[in-house]
Amino acid sequence: MATTDAGFEAGFKARLHWSADTDAQVEQRVAEILAEVERRGDAAVLAYTARFDGLQAASLQELELTQAELEAAFDGLPAAQRQALQQAAARVRTYHEAQKKAAGESWSYRDADGTLLGQKVTPLDRVGIYVPGGKAAYPSSVLMNAIPAHVAGVAEIIMVVPTPARWDGVTPSARGEKNPLVLAAAHVAGVTRAFTIGGAQAVAALAYGTQTVPRVDKITGPGNAYVASAKRRVFGRVGIDMIAGPSEILVLADGSTPADWVAMDLFSQAEHDELAQSILLCPDAAYIDRVQAEIDRLLPQMPRAGIIAKSLTGRGALIHTRSMEEACEISNRIAPEHLEIASTEPHRWEPLLRHAGAIFLGGYTSESLGDYCAGPNHVLPTSSTARFSSPLGVYDFQKRSSIIEVSEQGAQVLGEIASVLAHGEGLQAHARAAEMRLRR
The missing domain is CATH 3.40.50.1980 (Nitrogenase molybdenum iron protein domain)
Incomplete structure (x- = not known):
């Protein structure tokens, strides 16, 4: 097509159209899954994992990957894959360290009357990263989600990755298909804990917390329509990166x-x-x-x-x-x-x-x-x-608190301003709180 074509505008808009809305059945099913996980915790996650992924487990602990397993997966890779993972991780880490230095540090200044103003930047305590599994495996997604969180200073990074069972036509395998590159990437990127669960039930477990899976402050990472719907629904209880x-x-x-x-x-x-x-x-x-x-x-x-x-x-x-x-x-x-x-x-x-x-x-x-x-x-x-939005980065794993320390001299200037504006809004207590600090 050409921009000079008479029908260009209509054809162009038709090509760009895409809706993030999912069908009503998906939304209803996701709502049910979230409610069940919030109510029943581990038991619901186990039931849905058995139903959707074919993995039978007596407890959620059985579906947790140990640090030894992650390290063993890394050690078992061919040398070329180990080296490629380490080189990629080093470059991703270097970039995000520079990003943190440029835009992720606390700052402050004092104005002429001695008032201190600034911003305190602190990392989130705990984040969850969703890594797609099943049809494809994405070790690069592990690096891109976990490393900036690690650089930001997040203390705990909880990874969930579905490992659907391989069917032989009769019965599923016991533990499902675990991609060694994904596990190795988790080891390289510094993932704290990892669970072989996926779908809306994994998002719910991260958002609400269960007896075994700790509640996180933010969930990042891509997934299918069920994952996207679940992330949209839990936003507000936790933060999310985006709906991709x-x-x-x-x-x-x-x-x-x-x-x-x-x-x-x-x-x-x-x-x-x-x-x-x-x-x-x-x-x-x-x-x-x-x-x-x-x-x-x-x-x-x-x-x-x-x-x-x-x-x-x-x-x-x-x-x-x-x-x-x-x-x-x-x-x-x-x-x-x-x-x-x-x-x-x-x-x-x-x-x-x-x-x-x-x-x-x-x-x-x-x-x-x-x-x-x-x-x-x-x-x-x-x-x-x-x-209106940006790539995932260190800043997504940090939060900012304003810092204000008003000097006695500063209170004389700011108090008058605040008093006038508060009276104008009809908030007398606000005004009096500022006026009480004025020297009469």
Whole structure:
């Protein structure tokens, strides 16, 4: 499609549309699960784990992974995987340590009359991280959720990860399928405790606490529709990071990056699921044709070709723009999760871009590097929420308290101001509290 097409606006809006609402059955089922876990604790979690994951356990302690198990999983990995995990973790840790230094420290100052004003930054006491399991395993999600919490100073990091039983057609396995990379990542990232539970029941256990699972202050990490619904419902009892939508990539290209590189970058998000979104914006029509040719050539080679094809057909787009400036304007309307500037002049265009979860500068900066090991967090706002929200970071695992210490001299100035405003609001006790500190 092209921005000059008569029907561009309608087609463009249709491609962007996605709703975070889940169907009524999911919402009702999640509400029931949350209520049961809040009421019955461990017993409810065990029942739902047996029902949904096929794991039979006499107690929730049986579903807890020990530190020895996490360490053994790490030790049992091939050397290349151990090294890759450690290198990725080191880069993620270094980035978030710099983030904490820049935006996560307490500060204060005294004004001219000696009044002390400032902000005290303290870590959350305990957080829960949800790691998807079942169809896929995401050790990178463990690093991206646990490491910033650890850097922030969180004392306890509780991980939940579903490990559905493997069925042989008759009976399920006793403990389910535990991915060694996920367990090893938990060891590397400093997870305090880990449980092989998932779904809405795991979110409920973290939010309300059970006899075995401690109640947390905040829950982070992605999951399916049941997990997203549960996180939405427990918000207020605990904090949450965000309600994540389908993954997205937007590539702004000037035609200088090899077309097969861009095609594969579009695939990198499309392979997540059929609702993922991959969009190319480019002012060079011939280059768009070359990217389309590479898509056609490379797609049959991809193991997840079916998913990629449905994603590109249903929600993807190759858009011919009038200019790179117009491409930047459209990008700001989309506010994508991942934004690649595939250009020889990425720093020329970056100042024009206001809304994105993460911005990848230059042809060599593939989005996939950000997913695993570049350093910045890969938990990013989706579905245009980058207009008002930010990547997961150290600041998500901290809270801020205002510090105020008014001097006697300062009370004379502030008291008069407060008195006038309080009387104006009709709050006489507020006014008198300030006036009592005035020297008469």
